[in-house]
Structure formats: structure tokens, C-alpha cells
Amino acid sequence: MENIVLLKLPIDISTFRKMRKSGYLYVDKTKYAYDLITGGNRYFLSRPRRFGKSLFVSTLREILHGNKELFEGLWIHNSDYNWEKYGVIEFDLSSLGIDSTETFKTGLCHALGEVVQDYSLEVEISTTNPELALRDVVKELYNRFGRVAILVDEYDNPILQVLKDANQAEEIRNATRRFFAAIKGMDAFIDFVFITGVSAFARAGLFSGINNLLDITLDNAYSNICGYTNEEVDSYFSDYIKEWCNLENISYDDLRLQIKTWYNGYTFGSNLFSVYNPFSFMNALRARSFKNFWFQSGTPNFLVEELKKEYRKEEYRIIDPEKFETTEESLGIFEVRATPLPSLMFQTGYLTIKNFDKGKKLYRLGYPNYEVKTALQTHLLGIFTQLDFISAERISLQLRAALIAGNIDEVITLIKQLFTNVPYQLHMKEEKFYHALLQVTFGAAGIKSQSEYSMSHGRIDLLLELPNVLYVIEIKLNSSVDVALDQVDQRHYYESLLVYGKPITLLGLSFKREPKNFDLTYKVKYINNSQEK
Structure with a gap:
């Protein structure tokens, strides 16, 4: 078979010029760049980390610089784009070491000073007032090129880095708002603005100073602008x-x-x-x-801190991420002091849109894929049980092995080991809490599970599908374990599952929780199994 020389995969490469000059594979997204630039507007795009935002900003920069030779063979090279050069001001706020309003100001001034050097502009700019520095640089670039573009990558990084200190985060957010207001003041000289970030502070009025800023985060025309189809x-x-x-x-x-x-x-x-x-x-x-x-590759620190905050307890008690429903407006909420859990998890990439109800204008959220589902549920399990990620992962994998082996005693021992660590204050005196926590536990173990599996004559609390066996689980709180098992057995919940051709294990679980005591009892029955009783 003929050997094919493959281009290098651009892992952690976010510089368009380097990709094109150094033999890296580039997936052509230049049609989106063309549409944005020729639209002549101001745009905001939110996407999770490591999703290609910085590469797209780099692509825009090279187009705006008029470097047509870098785009040979790509869509835009053969289009009617005019390749007119812009004066480009670019800010990567994740690279400026900003951790206070002072470093915010000096960092922006330093970035503007680099623009002065790159273009050999004959202007002295302020080193402490970024709004004045921006005004002077924009005017000089406009006088030279007649067109000015501003690119801001990771605009929210300085805010997110200090989010655990709400007062400091609000100070930096206000400084950011003042800087963006300065962009509005130069509106007559600026032809194109493109801003990216993880969070959607835009909805909170952070960009209110920029005229006609178009949020394309959930715009169908740009749904594939980052990531691969x-x-x-x-x-x-x-x-x-x-x-x-x-x-x-x-x-x-x-x-x-x-x-x-x-x-x-x-x-x-x-x-x-x-x-x-x-x-x-x-x-x-x-x-x-x-x-x-x-x-x-690293869960954002601000997300970890947010998930640990005291006020999240009420949300965790009823957590079932695959049942979150929310509006587009809610998805765009991000506040320094309190962001709704669905919005937080969507913007950070741990949940995504699974369905859209056109009549009600509601988005239903869920896990995007197996990678995120297992990793996030392991992380949530660790938060619930006060275990580190590695310990939670280890126990969840042991649980999977025990379920496959049919070792119910070991299964119950591991569940007890996990649930005993859950603080009493988090426990809810409702079955749905234990239902949700079990689903998180099985999800962390990488087990295919269906919650409240509906049939013609009832509903199964939890259905687990493993390679060699199905588990039908009924959950009770402060009730006899016999009641739990009898419900799935006598109502023949399992009959519609016989078509799978797998052994079926009926498992009744009864939880009991008191301030100083936690207990879990079980009863089991086997269907179409060598252990059938």
C-alpha cells in the first residue's frame, strides 16, 4: 500500500501563519471570516476553552493584514475578497498577566505599545491610561490605512482568574467595561471588531459601550465556526x-x-x-x-471554585443535567457573584444544546459526548463525596467492574463508601436526591444508564446497560427494601427488556440517612441468569 505523508496535527497550535508555513493541517474556516469581515460589524463569540477561538482570531488577523499568499488553496483565496489592508490592534488578554485593575491598565498599554512598534508609528502613548493610549493608536492607524480593526481574544480571562474574589473580579469587569466604552468613542475610526471569550458577560452589559455588537454565539449561521463537523x-x-x-x-x-x-x-x-x-x-x-x-488538560479554576460554593448546594440536590431546560437569554447570563448552574456549565463546555422547542423557545441541555459525561460526573461525584478526582475515578471503575461481575455485595459496599462521605447538610429527604446521586455515580463509571425509563405499565427508576447484563434498579428512602424489589418484580418492569437477550438483575435499594448514621440495604432477584432465584 502506498505510504501517504500526513500533515502535522495542529495540537495546541493557534497561530495561523505557523500552521501554513510549517506543514500543519488546517481545516478551512475562511468562509466564516469572509462573511464577518465583509459584513463590517462588531461581533462577539463565546466558545469553551481549547475550541479554536484563538486560531480563528489569528486567521482574521492575517486576512486583515492582507497576507493573501498564506491562504492559497483555501476558500477565501478564490473568492472576491479585495485583500485591502487594515491597521490591526490585537489583544490576547490571557497573555498579559492581569490580576488587578493596575495590571489590567498597564497590560493593555503594553499591548498597544507593541502595536506602535510593529507599525513604527510616530506617536507617544500613555503607559497607564489604556483609553487614552487606544485613542492615539487608533487615530494613527486610521490616518495610515483608512481602516482599523480591533481583535480581542479571551476578553474575560482577567475576570475569571480572580473570580474567587468577587470584589476584585467586579473591579476588573468595570475596568474592562470602561475600556470597551473607549472603543465606542472611536467608532467613526473603527471598521471591524471581533471579541472572543468563554463566558458571556456581554449579556450583563459589559459591551454596552460598543455600538451594534452582534452576539453570534448561538447564531445558526456560525454554529460551526469552531470545532469540526x-x-x-x-x-x-x-x-x-x-x-x-x-x-x-x-x-x-x-x-x-x-x-x-x-x-x-x-x-x-x-x-x-x-x-x-x-x-x-x-x-x-x-x-x-x-x-x-x-x-x-485542565478544568478552569473558576469553575472548580464555583462548584464548591455554599449556595450551589440547593442546585446539586436536584441535579440532573440532562433535564435542564433554559432560554437563550438565560444561557447568556454570567454574573460575578452568582451564575445559574445550566448557564455556567454550558458556557464552560460541560453541557451543550440537545434539543430546541421552537414553540416554547426553550433549549434542552445535556452532555455533549462520552468524554465529557464521564469526566464531569466523576468530578461532581468527587465534589459530592469530598474525594479528589483520582479517588472518585478509582472507586467508580471498581464499581463498574463489580457490576459486570455480578458481585452485588461489592457494589453495595462501594456505594456505601461513596455516599457515607456526602455531608449530611447536602442530603435531601427525597428519593430524587439519591436517584440523581446514583446516576452521577454510574455515569462516572462510564455505564450507560437511563433515568426514569418509561414503559406501558410503569417507570423504572434506573436502567443500567452493561456488556453482559442489564440492571433494573428501584430506589426507596426510609422504606422497606422488600417494597423496592416487589415493585419491579411484581409489576414485571423487566419483561419489555427481554428482547435484549441479556441476563437481567432486579435490584431494590433502600436508603436511610440520619444525622450520625447512613445505611443502605438491598435485595436482588435474577432473571434469565444462571444465578436466578
């Missing part, structure tokens, strides 16, 4: 996937299905077009293995 995966990466297939002796279709299950599923619009997480997908191609690459 199924078509792009097959068009650009098929040779990489084929090499992986040859190594594992697996069919292309089978491997593609696994890749899709692990890394596809992010949706940023009511059209429900899904994209792959580019960071995880390319890392999987490189390593030729499936892992939680995105989660392991």
Missing part, C-alpha cells in the same frame, strides 16, 4: 483515521462511530448541527487511543 472529519482526517484502523485492525466505520461517541456532540444553535471538540479529537488521532484529553 462530521463532513470536515471525513474530508480532512480520513487518512489519519485509516492509519489508526490498520493499527487496531478495526473497520473505518466502527472506529468513526467510537470517535463520534467520544468527541462529537457540541451544538451551538437551534439548528442542532453538532461539532467535534478539536483538541480531544486531534489528541486521540495522535495517541491512537480514547482518553479524556480535554478534561485532563
Whole structure:
């Protein structure tokens, strides 16, 4: 078979020029850049971390600089774009070391000083007042080019870095608002503005100073602006996937299905077009293995701190992320002191849009894919049980092994070990709390589960599907375990599951929780199983 020379995978490469000059693969997103620039507007885009925002900003920069030679073979090179040069001011607020209003001001002034040097502008700018410095630089660039563009990448990074100190975060947010208001003051000289970030402070009025700022975060026309579509995966990466297939002796279709299950599923619009997480997908191609690459690359510190805050307890008690419903306006909420859990988890990439009700204008959220579901539920399990991530992951994997082996005593021992660590204050005197916590536990173990599985004659609390067995689980609180098992047994909840052709284990669980005592009892019955009783 002919050897194919593959371009390098651009893992952690966010500089367009480097990708084009150094033999890296680039997935063509220049049609989106063309539409934005020729639209002549001011835009805001929110996407999770490591999703390609910085690369897109870098692409915009090279187009605005008029560097047509870098785009040979790409969509925009063959378009009617005029390649007129702009004076470009770019800020990457994640690279300025900002941790206070003082460093915010000096950092922006330093970035503007670099623009002065890059263009050899004959102007002295303030080193302490970024609004004055911006005014002077914009005017000089306008006088030279007649067109000025401002690109701001990771605008919210300085705020998020100090979010645990709400007062300091609000001070930096206010400083950011003043700086963006200065952009409004130069509106007559600025032709194009593009701002990216993880959070959507825009909804809170942070960008109120910028005229006509268009939020394209959930705009169907730009839902695929970052990340890779199924078509792009097959068009650009098929040779990489084929090499992986040859190594594992697996069919292309089978491997593609696994890749899709692990890394596809992010949706940023009511059209429900899904994209792959580019960071995880390319890392999987490189390593030729499936892992939680995105989660392991670092959960945002501000998210970890938020999930631990006292006021989150009420939200955790009823948490079932795959049942969150919210409006587009709510998805855009991000406040320094309190952000709704669905909004927080959507903006950070741990939940995504799964469905859209056109009549009610409601988005239903859920986990985007297997990678995020297992990693996040392990993380939530750790928060619930006050265990570190590694310990929670270890116990959840032991639980999976025990379920596959049919070792119910071990299953109950592990569940007790986890749930005993849950602070009494978090416990709710309702079955739904234990239901939700069990679902998080099984999700962390990578077990396919269905909550409140409906049938013609009833509803199963939890249905677990493992390679060799199905578990039908009924949950009771402060009630006899016999009642739990009798409900699934005598009502024949399992009969519709016989078509799976797998052994079925009926498991009744009864939880009891008092201030100084926690107990879990169980009763089991086997159907179509060598252990059937």
C-alpha cells in the first residue's frame, strides 16, 4: 500500500501563519471570516476553552493584514475578497498577566505599545491610561490605512482568574467595561471588531459601550465556526483515521462511530448541527487511543471554585443535567457573584444544546459526548463525596467492574463508601436526591444508564446497560427494601427488556440517612441468569 505523508496535527497550535508555513493541517474556516469581515460589524463569540477561538482570531488577523499568499488553496483565496489592508490592534488578554485593575491598565498599554512598534508609528502613548493610549493608536492607524480593526481574544480571562474574589473580579469587569466604552468613542475610526471569550458577560452589559455588537454565539449561521463537523472529519482526517484502523485492525466505520461517541456532540444553535471538540479529537488521532484529553488538560479554576460554593448546594440536590431546560437569554447570563448552574456549565463546555422547542423557545441541555459525561460526573461525584478526582475515578471503575461481575455485595459496599462521605447538610429527604446521586455515580463509571425509563405499565427508576447484563434498579428512602424489589418484580418492569437477550438483575435499594448514621440495604432477584432465584 502506498505510504501517504500526513500533515502535522495542529495540537495546541493557534497561530495561523505557523500552521501554513510549517506543514500543519488546517481545516478551512475562511468562509466564516469572509462573511464577518465583509459584513463590517462588531461581533462577539463565546466558545469553551481549547475550541479554536484563538486560531480563528489569528486567521482574521492575517486576512486583515492582507497576507493573501498564506491562504492559497483555501476558500477565501478564490473568492472576491479585495485583500485591502487594515491597521490591526490585537489583544490576547490571557497573555498579559492581569490580576488587578493596575495590571489590567498597564497590560493593555503594553499591548498597544507593541502595536506602535510593529507599525513604527510616530506617536507617544500613555503607559497607564489604556483609553487614552487606544485613542492615539487608533487615530494613527486610521490616518495610515483608512481602516482599523480591533481583535480581542479571551476578553474575560482577567475576570475569571480572580473570580474567587468577587470584589476584585467586579473591579476588573468595570475596568474592562470602561475600556470597551473607549472603543465606542472611536467608532467613526473603527471598521471591524471581533471579541472572543468563554463566558458571556456581554449579556450583563459589559459591551454596552460598543455600538451594534452582534452576539453570534448561538447564531445558526456560525454554529460551526469552531470545532469540526462530521463532513470536515471525513474530508480532512480520513487518512489519519485509516492509519489508526490498520493499527487496531478495526473497520473505518466502527472506529468513526467510537470517535463520534467520544468527541462529537457540541451544538451551538437551534439548528442542532453538532461539532467535534478539536483538541480531544486531534489528541486521540495522535495517541491512537480514547482518553479524556480535554478534561485532563485542565478544568478552569473558576469553575472548580464555583462548584464548591455554599449556595450551589440547593442546585446539586436536584441535579440532573440532562433535564435542564433554559432560554437563550438565560444561557447568556454570567454574573460575578452568582451564575445559574445550566448557564455556567454550558458556557464552560460541560453541557451543550440537545434539543430546541421552537414553540416554547426553550433549549434542552445535556452532555455533549462520552468524554465529557464521564469526566464531569466523576468530578461532581468527587465534589459530592469530598474525594479528589483520582479517588472518585478509582472507586467508580471498581464499581463498574463489580457490576459486570455480578458481585452485588461489592457494589453495595462501594456505594456505601461513596455516599457515607456526602455531608449530611447536602442530603435531601427525597428519593430524587439519591436517584440523581446514583446516576452521577454510574455515569462516572462510564455505564450507560437511563433515568426514569418509561414503559406501558410503569417507570423504572434506573436502567443500567452493561456488556453482559442489564440492571433494573428501584430506589426507596426510609422504606422497606422488600417494597423496592416487589415493585419491579411484581409489576414485571423487566419483561419489555427481554428482547435484549441479556441476563437481567432486579435490584431494590433502600436508603436511610440520619444525622450520625447512613445505611443502605438491598435485595436482588435474577432473571434469565444462571444465578436466578
